[in-house]
Amino acid sequence: MDETELFATYRASGDLALRNQIVERYLPIAAMIAKKFVGRGVEFDDLYQIASLALIKGVDRFDGSKGVKFSTFITPTIAGEIKNYFRDRSRLVHLPRRVSELRQSVRKTADEIFSQTGRNPSPCEIATALGVTEEEVVTAMESGGVVSLDRPADGENEDGASYYELIASPEDEFEHLERKDAIRSALKDLTEEERQIVACRFGKELSQSETARRLNVTQMHVSRMERKILEKLKENLRKSAVD
Amino acid sequence: MLLTMEFPLGREIMTTVRLAVGGVCSLVGFGLDACEDCKVCVTESLLLLLHAGCGRAKIVFSREDGLKIEISGEGGGVPAEKTTEEEISVALLTALVDDLVTEHTENGARISFGFKGL
Numbered sequence: 001m002d003e004t005e006l007f008a009t010y011r012a013s014g015d016l017a018l019r020n021q022i023v024e025r026y027l028p029i030a031a032m033i034a035k036k037f038v039g040r041g042v043e044f045d046d047l048y049q050i051a052s053l054a055l056i057k058g059v060d061r062f063d064g065s066k067g068v069k070f071s072t073f074i075t076p077t078i079a080g081e082i083k084n085y086f087r088d089r090s091r092l093v094h095l096p097r098r099v100s101e102l103r104q105s106v107r108k109t110a111d112e113i114f115s116q117t118g119r120n121p122s123p124c125e126i127a128t129a130l131g132v133t134e135e136e137v138v139t140a141m142e143s144g145g146v147v148s149l150d151r152p153a154d155g156e157n158e159d160g161a162s163y164y165e166l167i168a169s170p171e172d173e174f175e176h177l178e179r180k181d182a183i184r185s186a187l188k189d190l191t192e193e194e195r196q197i198v199a200c201r202f203g204k205e206l207s208q209s210e211t212a213r214r215l216n217v218t219q220m221h222v223s224r225m226e227r228k229i230l231e232k233l234k235e236n237l238r239k240s241a242v243d
Numbered sequence: 244m245l246l247t248m249e250f251p252l253g254r255e256i257m258t259t260v261r262l263a264v265g266g267v268c269s270l271v272g273f274g275l276d277a278c279e280d281c282k283v284c285v286t287e288s289l290l291l292l293l294h295a296g297c298g299r300a301k302i303v304f305s306r307e308d309g310l311k312i313e314i315s316g317e318g319g320g321v322p323a324e325k326t327t328e329e330e331i332s333v334a335l336l337t338a339l340v341d342d343l344v345t346e347h348t349e350n351g352a353r354i355s356f357g358f359k360g361l
Contacts, residue, residue: 032331036287040279071327075334086276 007064022059023052029071030055033078040086047082054081102140105130186236194229197222245270245304252293252300252316257286260302267304273358280339281358285312287332288354292316294329297351309359316351 001009006025010018030051038044058074087100109129113121123141127134149164187195193215200211201222208226212219246267250256261282268278285302292300297316305311336343340356347353 029327029331032328033335036283036335037279040275069330071330072334075331076338079335079338083276083280 003070004064007062007070010059011064019056019059023056026055026059026070026074027052029074030078033075034082037079037082037086042086042089047085050082050085051078054078099140099143102130102132102136103143106137106140182237182240183233185240186233189236190229190232194225194232197225198229201226245306245310247301247303249299249301252289252297254293257289260289261286264302268310271306271310273310277358281310281312284336284339284356284358285314287336288312288314288356291329291332291345291354292319292352294326295319295321295352307357309357311355311357313353313355315348315353319351321345321347321352 006018006022009015010022031048034044034047034051037047054077055074058070058077061077062070062073064070084097088097106126109126110121113125113129121129123134123137127137130137149167150162152160153163153166154160187198190198196215197211200206200214201208206214208222209219212222215222248260248263250260264282264285265278268281273281289300292314293316295316296319298318299316301315301317303313303315305313336354336356340358343354343356345352345354
């Protein structure tokens with residue numbers, strides 16, 4: 001069955017087996033086009049998958065009666081899908097396609113008006129030229145740009161504080177200091193051996209057996225001491241909280 | 244005119260040409276995607292000229308509403324769409340560039356297109 005016949009039969013019957021047959025016949029084209037977009041940070045397999053999905057959609061949309069060969073029709077369709085994928089993937093914050101396209105048109109129109117008039121156009125002028133509302137133009141203009149947290153917050157001074165440094169810490173630093181101080185004073189009342197056990201178990205995060213091996217005692221001893229130390233620490237902390 | 248390149252046409256030189264095209268795109272301020280698209284278009288044009296039997300090629304880059312690229316092949320015929328690969332090359336070029344023109348020259352063929360790089 002030639003191409004025209006195949007598509008005509010599929011359009012008439014809607015037979016899925018026939019559609020699969022068409023898709024399989026043109027999969028090499030999908031692979032060929034996907035290969036042309038390799039080297040942009042996306043694996044061939046992913047590109048091939050996108051191209052194959054575009055091919056399936058294209059088979060359903062193709063109208064052979066218009067005199068265009070399927071390969072001519074499907075190539076821009078697949079290339080378009082792959083390019084859309086790259087565009088969507090290249091932004092950390094995904095903009096809706098309409099906003100993204102409007103952003104490009106706004107920039108282009110602004111450049112054109114600037115070259116004609118020699119001055120920067122207002123959003124109202126751009127909106128009139130593009131046939132959209134002023135609000136849409138402003139939204140499109142404001143929607144771009146990802147800012148690095150390492151960038152100086154005042155925009156110029158390289159030695160100044162970065163955005164990252166200005167972000168509030170999720171943990172209250174004073175609370176953290178207070179807690180540290182309470183633990184330090186609670187540890188003061190421990191014996192040398194008890195302090196060594198705390199250092200091994202909670203500082204170095206060793207197991208009871210490893211701690212026992214290092215301190216040359218039994219694991220049972222470490223376990224008993226640990227219970228005793230925890231009780232002692234709890235009591236000390238309770239006392240310091242009351243004071 | 245921004246830059247002209249002349250070289251013997253063969254598959255082994257494609258990588259070098261693609262690198263040079265990337266450099267030109269960067270020079271005119273194209274983004275990564277536009278730059279990659281431009282590389283694809285130049286490669287496809289050269290492949291079409293190669294299939295048409297051209298032995299040498301010349302690429303002229305000029306700044307004209309983005310980038311205007313003229314690729315001439317010497318010693319061959321006009322690129323045709325005889326094989327699927329050639330059909331795909333032409334369809335891809337049509338999809339990716341503005342105003343694709345393929346024409347006869349005295350001693351071969353020329354493919355030219357504009358690239359706005361948006």
